[in-house]
Amino acid sequence: MKELIEFMAKSIVDNPDDVEVSEEDGGDHLIFHLHVAEADMGRVIGKQGRIANAMRTLLKVAAIRKGARAVLEIG
């Protein structure tokens, strides 16, 4: 799941070296924090959050495949 987020984010941003994903145990679900360069925030969020929501949708697929629940937080 972490690799999925990294792959998506690095493919979108201008500064792939600044992409960082950390994982946190949220009890019954996993919380992934995505950090990108300030200048890339708009790119990973997209108009009306569309890119962020598409990434969340795919993360949920990956999570369901692992029998887990996951959320993605950006910033």
Next chain:
Amino acid sequence: MESVEVSAKTVDEAIDIALEDLGLKRSEVDIEVLTPGKPGLFGLGGEQARVRVTALVETTRRPAEDGVEEPIPEELLGERVEIKDLDAEEVQYAHQFLRELLILMDISADVSVREPETPADGLGRATAVLDVEGDDLGLLIGRRGTTLSALQYLINVLVTRKLGSRVLVTVDVEAYHRRREDTLRGLARRMADRVRQSRRPMTLEPMPAAERRIIHIALADDASVITASTGFGEDRKVVIRPRGNGGPRYRRDGPGRSPGRFQGPRI
């Protein structure tokens, strides 16, 4: 409270999709198994499981993602983009990104590339179609194709970012778009017949942009009706109206037939 019906290969998977869609946990919903489903042999035969999941608490559902923006119907009919060579750079990147995403989502499937052939393939707009085939891909389609829309959208974002120019490829999973197209075209024709006979406008269920477009195109050549979209966001739907002097007239139904309010198609 909100409720959704979902079909998938197994009851568990259908429930997972519904929960994902509603943004709720099992403890927060009421689950009713409508069809338990039967496994087929090598993906043949068998029957899909269907469940109805009703929220017991407030849902956190987000608005659906449309795969594509809806253009004006009249503009759609001719071919407006060049269909790319299947080994063109953008098609290669789209293929590569899609395969990578599938691996990272732990989904084993084959991806093949072909030219768009029908409106559901994005004919006239998309430069290529990427077909995903495999077992148990209901999860990748999602309710009413929302997950598939997100996947297609993201692939296009990734390729556009990579090449620096705007790209539109269509992603299909287990011929979902094609199957929906058949259903929608049949629906469009039946509804147009009703509108023609009753001389009354008819509003369809809310649909994503790509599906509304199929209805518009299906009826574009029908001289007796005209189509338009109404509503906003997730609630946007197609209205089919009688063409010409419009206004409602007396019903031409024979005696004894109940006028019965039309309940709207299930789509």
